[in-house]
């Protein structure tokens with residue numbers, strides 16, 4: 001099935017039509033900067049622009065940086081608070097004219113990695129982490145997703161974990177890879193203690209540079225980089241929009 005996958009991120013909104021059988025993008029992806037306000041209407045306009053650029057009017061999956069219940073954004077950490085309570089499914093569907101389905105962005109990335117990437121065939125408990133503007137988490141057991149987990153907001157040293165350990169924090173504080181790995185290790189240790197996972201998969205833009213920090217980690221659970229890099233969000237959003245599964 002061909003579905004348009006769109007990944008709404010803190011800095012960019014990216015999309016491409018996806019073949020959901022193979023996980024391949026059907027064309028090169030289009031990226032447009034996230035409007036500064038990150039409010040509902042301007043973001044929906046960018047999503048419309050992306051759909052139009054592919055002459056798309058079919059099913060569309062949208063990965064969104066918030067927990068999503070029944071199409072409604074429940075919380076807003078790195079986007080405008082105006083999203084809270086908005087039925088984003090309905091908003092995107094009415095503005096684009098495409099049948100839109102929303103999913104949390106980390107859940108989307110996890111679905112893609114489990115189907116086509118680093119998590120393929122992994123039977124136990126797998127935790128996918130996306131390290132970007134925030135920290136997104138997606139938890140799978142025997143391939144099944146527990147949706148909308150928000151462990152980027154685990155409290156550590158009195159703060160949201162993502163405030164100190166996201167890739168944005170690394171850049172903002174200009175941390176060396178060694179210092180960053182130390183922070184990430186602390187966070188992963190905490191997650192390890194809470195979930196006893198069999199595997200961590202680290203995704204987000206930073207996964208391109210995984211050889212700079214993954215070897216510095218000392219936790220017991222294996223940690224591997226995501227394989228779909230910055231395509232995971234697009235592919236997974238398309239997977240989430242398949243109907244009747």
Ligand code: BGC
Pocket residue numbers: 064065066067075076077078104105106107130132133134135136137150152162
């Ligand atoms: C949001 C999550 C999202 C993550 C990554 C967090 O701040 O609360 O819903 O998955 O950032 O974008």
